[in-house]
Amino acid sequence: MKHYTRADIDGMNKIFRLNLINSCTGFKSANLLATRSKDGISNVAVFSSVTHLGSNPPLLGFVLRPTTVPRNTFDNIKKTEVFTVNHIHRDMISDAHHTSAKYDGDISEFDKTGLSEEFKNDFFAPFVKGSRVQIGCRYQNEYFLKENGCILVIAQIEHLFVQNDIQLNDGFLSLEKAETVTVNGLDGYALPTLLDRFEYARPRE
Amino acid sequence: MKHYTRADIDGMNKIFRLNLINSCTGFKSANLLATRSKDGISNVAVFSSVTHLGSNPPLLGFVLRPTTVPRNTFDNIKKTEVFTVNHIHRDMISDAHHTSAKYDGDISEFDKTGLSEEFKNDFFAPFVKGSRVQIGCRYQNEYFLKENGCILVIAQIEHLFVQNDIQLNDGFLSLEKAETVTVNGLDGYALPTLLDRFEYARPRE
Numbered sequence: 164m165k166h167y168t169r170a171d172i173d174g175m176n177k178i179f180r181l182n183l184i185n186s187c188t189g190f191k192s193a194n195l196l197a198t199r200s201k202d203g204i205s206n207v208a209v210f211s212s213v214t215h216l217g218s219n220p221p222l223l224g225f226v227l228r229p230t231t232v233p234r235n236t237f238d239n240i241k242k243t244e245v246f247t248v249n250h251i252h253r254d255m256i257s258d259a260h261h262t263s264a265k266y267d268g269d270i271s272e273f274d275k276t277g278l279s280e281e282f283k284n285d286f287f288a289p290f291v292k293g294s295r296v297q298i299g300c301r302y303q304n305e306y307f308l309k310e311n312g313c314i315l316v317i318a319q320i321e322h323l324f325v326q327n328d329i330q331l332n333d334g335f336l337s338l339e340k341a342e343t344v345t346v347n348g349l350d351g352y353a354l355p356t357l358l359d360r361f362e363y364a365r366p367r368e
Numbered sequence: 369m370k371h372y373t374r375a376d377i378d379g380m381n382k383i384f385r386l387n388l389i390n391s392c393t394g395f396k397s398a399n400l401l402a403t404r405s406k407d408g409i410s411n412v413a414v415f416s417s418v419t420h421l422g423s424n425p426p427l428l429g430f431v432l433r434p435t436t437v438p439r440n441t442f443d444n445i446k447k448t449e450v451f452t453v454n455h456i457h458r459d460m461i462s463d464a465h466h467t468s469a470k471y472d473g474d475i476s477e478f479d480k481t482g483l484s485e486e487f488k489n490d491f492f493a494p495f496v497k498g499s500r501v502q503i504g505c506r507y508q509n510e511y512f513l514k515e516n517g518c519i520l521v522i523a524q525i526e527h528l529f530v531q532n533d534i535q536l537n538d539g540f541l542s543l544e545k546a547e548t549v550t551v552n553g554l555d556g557y558a559l560p561t562l563l564d565r566f567e568y569a570r571p572r573e
Contacts, residue, residue, distance in 0.1 A: 164502075165535065166489070167528040172426050175539070182539035184423035185416050187501055188526055189397030189455055190550040190560060191420065212419055216431060216515040217397065218389040224513075226421060226429075231472050250394055256563060264569035275572050284371070295371075297393055298418065306511050308429075310522050312423040317515050323372040323392055334380070334387035338395060338552045344563065345395040347543045351565045355395060355550050355558035358461060362555070364469035366426060367480050 185347035193251040196241035211346040221320035229312035249294035252342040295326040295341040390554035398456040416551040434517035452497035471541035492534035500531040500546040
């Protein structure tokens with residue numbers, strides 16, 4: 164195996180380090196976060212850090228990098244309290260990736276990509292049309308991570324829309340059926356195939 | 369699409385809600401966290417919440433659920449400051465899932481599964497033998513998430529071991545070549561195939 168020490172990592176070319184460290188923790192979720200400003204300008208941006216935090220109450224979190232593009236997303240969330248999380252499926256990856264380009268706040272990424280917005284249930288933030296899992300979220304809190312200036316945003320799930328045929332009888336969403344993708348590193352998009360599901364694990368004698 | 373409101377979610381059967389809410393945020397990383405107690409007893413447990421936090425310095429985080437099994441992991445980390453993160457590949461999923469069973473702290477999951485430990489570079493915590501990406505981490509901080517009692521643990525990467533043939537020239541680890549799996553919900557393990565990688569996105573005219 165190749166062995167990189169901390170000194171090796173610190174001494175790397177920046178791009179090499181970004182590619183390596185972004186892929187070393189494993190696959191990441193692939194979601195579009197959509198918001199709307201008070202002025203009515205929509206914003207949508209790809210995030211690979213959305214994480215399940217709990218089911219009761221239903222909570223999720225995501226991480227904002229200090230130097231990262233989608234500050235518009237955060238500004239809108241702070242002012243309107245709501246945003247949506249929308250799964251990226253295989254046909255959306257090119258448009259989804261393009262939302263990481265640095266557009267000014269008065270430009271909607273919905274106008275610069277093949278992505279379309281839809282509004283429903285009087286929710287202020289737009290959902291991404293065609294996304295097979297859509298979550299309407301309300302901002303609840305944030306934690307400043309002083310180690311590198313990231314912000315962990317925590318939100319409650321208020322609305323959950325799922326395409327009919329992807330849910331099993333026990334509640335499980337088959338992300339394979341939804342063709343939801345996953346992110347490898349900074350820029351790789353991969354499509355998973357289910358290998359197996361397991362029973363609740365109990366100790367062996 | 370099916371529409372679940374917050375009231376619907378709160379009123380669900382517990383297992384149904386766990387399956388639904390655990391799968392609605394998308395695919396999760398699949399890692400084994402391994403530690404060793406001061407008494408020398410090893411511990412290994414599956415985690416789906418390991419998240420990239422930054423590359424410079426190289427930081428990762430993971431979330432401990434208040435009601436979740438692997439308190440041994442946390443106790444060992446607090447006392448010894450170190451742990452390892454090890455990718456789960458397709459041949460390891462059954463053993464990896466079994467580490468979620470509730471064993472007492474004086475029992476090593478390495479003795480109850482087909483998983484084996486290995487020690488290297490004088491690192492106090494064991495690595496999982498055969499894992500194709502292994503990370504030696506040092507505890508740095510924790511944040512108590514008051515919304516549901518979870519703890520976000522933040523750690524620095526001190527050692528990174530990668531199987532030779534999975535790394536591309538630009539640093540990117542091909543998790544497809546590593547056969548690293550991803551987690552769907554509580555209990556589903558899936559194997560991704562790379563669709564595409566994209567250039568750094570720049571605004572369109």
